[in-house]
Amino acid sequence: MKHNIIKFSNLLVLVLGSQLFGCAQLSIEPWVKPYERQHLADPIMRANRHPIANMHVAHVYEARESARGSESTGGGGCGCN
Template identity: 80%
Template sequence: MKSSMTKLIMLSAGLSSLLTLSACSSLDIEPWVKPYERQNLADPIMRFGRHPIANMHVAHVLEARESARGAEGTGGGGCGCN
């Protein structure tokens, strides 16, 4: 009885995974952003921060505050003595 139940569970799991994989492969997925629409996304108005001086100030404060953050292009410690 237990062996037949295990076989039934394995069969249903196999069939459901096969169904899922076949459904995903049959979709014709296209990119959401067309190449001619990318120029609209590159517009400066689409940036999160539109004021470059304020952005540089915030980056400097975060860089001085968190020494482990890194990847901003400059070195130094968390004390702000770059």
């Protein structure tokens, strides 16, 4: 019985692991090949092309609006009066 539980949990890890790390169970191949990504690799496509400016933008909004989270710059709170 114990062996069965361990085998079952191994199977679970196998399924979850392969879902997480490779999508092997779904048989879906990556459809945009590495050599087709030159547009996406162009520096103009980087949302965080100017990280120091983005950190300031996030700080300005955080101090004046109630929304927080999902800014993609980390956040962290301030005592802005």
